[in-house]
Amino acid sequence: MCSQRRRFVRIRFARDVAVRKAAADGRSNDVSSLLAREIENTLMFDLPRQWLFRWFFGNRCGWLSACVALGWLCLLPTAARADKLDDVIKRGVLRWGGDQEGGGPYILTEADSSGLPGFEVELAEMLAAAIDPKLKAEFKQGEWSELGPLMDRGNADIVLNGYELLPDRLDHYLCTRPYYCYGLQLLAPRDDVIKNWDDLAKKPGVQRTIGVLAGSAAETYMNLQFKNAVRVKSYNSPTDPMEQASTGVVEGTLQDDCIAEFYASRFPKLQPIGKPVALGYYVALVPKGEWRLQAALDRAIVGLIADGRLEHLYDKYRMHGGKQMQLLQDLKQFNSDPKLDALFKVWHGEADDTARLIPEQHTPFGQVVLRNLHTLLQAAGVTVLLSVTAMPLAVMIGILVAIGRLYGPWFLAKPLTLYVEVLRGTPLLLQLYTIYFIPPRIGIVVPDLLAAILGLAINYSAYEAEIYRAGFQAIPRGQMEAALSLGMSRGLAIRRILLPQAFRIVIPAVTNDFIALFKDTSVCSIVAVVELTKQYNVLATNTGAIVELALVTASLYMLMSYPLSLFARWSERRLADRQD
Numbered sequence: 001m002c003s004q005r006r007r008f009v010r011i012r013f014a015r016d017v018a019v020r021k022a023a024a025d026g027r028s029n030d031v032s033s034l035l036a037r038e039i040e041n042t043l044m045f046d047l048p049r050q051w052l053f054r055w056f057f058g059n060r061c062g063w064l065s066a067c068v069a070l071g072w073l074c075l076l077p078t079a080a081r082a083d084k085l086d087d088v089i090k091r092g093v094l095r096w097g098g099d100q101e102g103g104g105p106y107i108l109t110e111a112d113s114s115g116l117p118g119f120e121v122e123l124a125e126m127l128a129a130a131i132d133p134k135l136k137a138e139f140k141q142g143e144w145s146e147l148g149p150l151m152d153r154g155n156a157d158i159v160l161n162g163y164e165l166l167p168d169r170l171d172h173y174l175c176t177r178p179y180y181c182y183g184l185q186l187l188a189p190r191d192d193v194i195k196n197w198d199d200l201a202k203k204p205g206v207q208r209t210i211g212v213l214a215g216s217a218a219e220t221y222m223n224l225q226f227k228n229a230v231r232v233k234s235y236n237s238p239t240d241p242m243e244q245a246s247t248g249v250v251e252g253t254l255q256d257d258c259i260a261e262f263y264a265s266r267f268p269k270l271q272p273i274g275k276p277v278a279l280g281y282y283v284a285l286v287p288k289g290e291w292r293l294q295a296a297l298d299r300a301i302v303g304l305i306a307d308g309r310l311e312h313l314y315d316k317y318r319m320h321g322g323k324q325m326q327l328l329q330d331l332k333q334f335n336s337d338p339k340l341d342a343l344f345k346v347w348h349g350e351a352d353d354t355a356r357l358i359p360e361q362h363t364p365f366g367q368v369v370l371r372n373l374h375t376l377l378q379a380a381g382v383t384v385l386l387s388v389t390a391m392p393l394a395v396m397i398g399i400l401v402a403i404g405r406l407y408g409p410w411f412l413a414k415p416l417t418l419y420v421e422v423l424r425g426t427p428l429l430l431q432l433y434t435i436y437f438i439p440p441r442i443g444i445v446v447p448d449l450l451a452a453i454l455g456l457a458i459n460y461s462a463y464e465a466e467i468y469r470a471g472f473q474a475i476p477r478g479q480m481e482a483a484l485s486l487g488m489s490r491g492l493a494i495r496r497i498l499l500p501q502a503f504r505i506v507i508p509a510v511t512n513d514f515i516a517l518f519k520d521t522s523v524c525s526i527v528a529v530v531e532l533t534k535q536y537n538v539l540a541t542n543t544g545a546i547v548e549l550a551l552v553t554a555s556l557y558m559l560m561s562y563p564l565s566l567f568a569r570w571s572e573r574r575l576a577d578r579q580d
Contacts, residue, residue: 084290085131088157094128094137096284097156099144101237104262105317106162107139119317120160123179126309127160127284130300143236145215145537148173149546151287158297159285162256164217167340172545174286177298177347179310180319181327183276184218185260186210187245188252190271197274200230200252207231211241211250211528215538218254221278233448233528234538240437240528242267247440258319279334305329368548372539376549379535380556386449386521386531390456391514397457398464403494405465406472416465423462428523431455436527452524460517467509471502511568515561532556 088094098120100107107118124137142150147159151173164182165175188194200208207230212218214234222232233250235241241253246269257276264270286294304310305328314321333344404416423431432455439446446454475498483493522533530538536553540546 083292084157084287085293085296088293089132089135092134092136094124094131094135095140095155095157096124096137096160097140097142097147097150097158098161099147100141102144102161103237103239105258105319119313119319120162122313124160126304126313127297127300130303131296148285151285152546157293162282163285165281165283165340166217169285173288174290174294175283175343176286176294177301178281178283178328178331179301180282181324182280182282183257184221184254184278185257185276186252186254186273187242187260187270188273189245189248189269192251194252194273200226208252209233209250211235211244211253213238213241214534217278217280218256222254234530235528236526239263242270243437244440245270249440249445261318368545369552372549373552375539376532376535376552376556379530379532380560382529383518383521383531384560386452386456386524386529387514387518390453390460391517393453393457394460394464395510397461399468401461401465402468402472406469407490407494420462420465423459428455428459428520429526431459432523432526448528451527452529455524455527456517456520460513463513464510467506467513468502471506472498474505475501507571508568511564511571515564518557518561
């Protein structure tokens with residue numbers, strides 16, 4: 001009876017919230033849709049509250065702590081549904097998320113531009129001023145694939161950074177009216193065999209390699225249209241595959257047309273192949289449920305199109321302002337999808353604003369796991385491959401460096417000491433970048449997987465060298481002297497006497513480093529290796545199932561690293577028993 005009464009109180013609370021929202025938005029006739037959503041959001045907290053009730057009262061923690069916790073939980077639905085537009089206006093700042101690494105023409109640094117900040121930087125300022133003349137735009141930096149989660153956690157109010165209008169994004173975010181129409185442009189070296197799209201078709205014994213931005217529409221298009229004929233390599237920055245195509249590492253790259261035109265002078269060896277394909281729209285992302293903020297941004301975009309300021313902005317960046325205005329006014333639906341139909345009807349004036357109230361579709365956790373588990377397992381296999389190949393190589397190099405520093409001549413020990421300090425003093429990311437991107441400039445192409453293995457092995461060899469040096473120093477000096485007095489050479493004494501003892505001593509530390517290397521493989525995405533963390537980022541960006549996929553990814557890492565943790569503990573106990 002008590003649980004039914006609590007459920008009734010929560011439903012009544014949801015009804016009151018729905019009525020207030022409908023009145024505030026001027027949609028008094030649409031209380032039913034809002035009510036259904038508010039009841040669903042409110043009852044989401046039903047099960048956690050029951051668990052807390054049982055925990056508090058079952059453990060006899062007292063009425064005071066239970067009341068404090070329940071009072072805090074009761075505030076959660078209200079806080080989660082706070083109106084973003086009112087907060088933005090009250091704050092006086094519209095925080096928009098973007099990634100400077102993407103470069104032009106979106107967000108430019110002083111080194112990239114001639115006094116121009118980037119068209120999305122200026123667009124954000126224009127949108128803020130259109131919403132409220134006193135409103136200012138504030139940029140928030142984030143990795144492109146992580147801008148959605150950045151907004152979800154409250155660091156940004158909107159995302160404005162070349163995000164394509166895709167059906168899957170509507171399940172987790174609101175999308176504004178399009179502000180740019182893009183096409184996908186294929187680029188290839190001028191002296192290459194790729195002269196048209198047909199050259200990408202699969203031929204016996206030939207598989208082309210095309211570079212794309214990870215998580216972009218270009219990656220999706222290549223995987224769908226040329227799944228078996230083309231090997232798709234994903235990069236973290238749009239300019240990286242263009243650089244690799246120029247140096248011959250990949251045979252071409254697929255870019256948004258505005259990016260291809262902007263960087264044409266920087267990469268003169270590349271030429272456009274055919275006309276842009278797979279037209280689509282850029283939209284700004286808004287948190288789910290923030291209808292008023294979305295509507296305000298839509299009105300601002302329409303106003304910028306009507307008064308010509310958006311056309312002037314695009315002409316300023318040589319982005320074909322006149323053609324863009326025609327495309328944005330017509331808003332042709334290039335891809336037919338039920339999730340997009342309601343939005344295009346609103347934008348075309350064929351439906352009123354209530355058509356935006358599409359019921360939220362929450363994909364069950366089990367369905368998310370089954371749909372993406374195979375892809376994540378493949379990426380986990382790459383993580384295992386990187387780890388089991390890089391760690392033995394790192395150990396071998398580390399042993400040689402440690403022996404050279406301890407027992408080698410001074411002219412060998414000094415450079416090895418510098419080797420260790422340089423590798424420990426510079427980031428792994430920088431070392432991978434050097435191995436992968438610098439050699440092609442002098443005609444040496446290092447395969448992506450080999451570059452990742454070498455980068456991890458060389459970086460960890462410095463730490464293994466220090467571990468083994470400590471292991472050698474833990475052995476009494478008299479053992480080396482005794483071995484030499486028996487007629488052994490220094491090399492034989494190290495191999496037969498010192499190294500086996502040092503190996504047993506350092507097993508726990510080396511195992512811990514092996515576990516750390518498992519996690520550091522996530523950095524290898526910079527060299528176009530799609531390991532487990534990178535695959536998670538791509539799937540989370542495309543599907544929006546951030547929490548579900550994070551749980552699966554974390555579970556896979558635990559399954560791979562936990563046996564090593566058990567082995568480290570066992571080896572520590574065994575070593576302690578032998579010492580006793």
